Structures are given as C-alpha cells and as structure tokens.
Amino acid sequence: MQQSQITIDVHLDADKIPQQISWGASNSNAEEAQKAKAMMLAFWDGQEKSALRIDLWTKDMMMDEMGDFFYQTLMTMADTYSRATHQQELVTSLKTFAAEFYKRSRELLEK
Secondary structure, three states: OOOOOEEEEEEEOOOOOEEEEEEEEOOOOOOEEEEEEEEEEEEEEEOEEEEEEEEEEOOOOOOOHHHHHHHHHHHHHHHHHHHHHHHHHHHHHHHHHHHHHHHHHHHHHHH
C-alpha cells in the first residue's frame, strides 16, 4: 500500500492570526511547499457523525478572493458529491446556489 504525507505550515503573527500558509505532499512533483492565502480542511468522524474542520485565511486575503475561493470550493464539493452519490438533482442545486452566491458576492463588492 502506498502512503503519502501532507504537511501544512501556518505562520502566525503575535496575535495568532495566520500570516502565511504553505503546504506540501510527499508524492508531489513540486520541489517547494505551495503557498496559500486560505484553506479549508474537513474530516468526517464516522463514530461521532460529525465534521471536524480547520478553516484558516491570512490577513492579506481580499474579500473578492474569498468570494472566488468559496465559489470554487462549492463547485468542487458539488463535483465530489456527484461522484460519491450520483444524485444529480442535488448536485445541480448546489451548483446553482454556488453561481448565485458568486454573482451576489460580486454585486456586494461593487457597492
């Protein structure tokens, strides 16, 4: 069985606010850690039937970037849900919500 290790490094400022996030994987072709302005990580605890999450973003993450990040994350979640369940009606609903969310986030930024 193959194994891969994923590492996440978070550099905090004096107030414990993330200044820099970087990550890497042992089976990656990238020679250096990849930088990120935000991350969402979720694990499913089957015994407790609950999601365990880590959501972090750096102080230089802009609101427009956060809107893009959420839109892309919602679309990716819809694709994952489709592959896992084949429930196309729910996938379409999630993608429709994601598109409406993105449109509204852009409208609010323009105000």
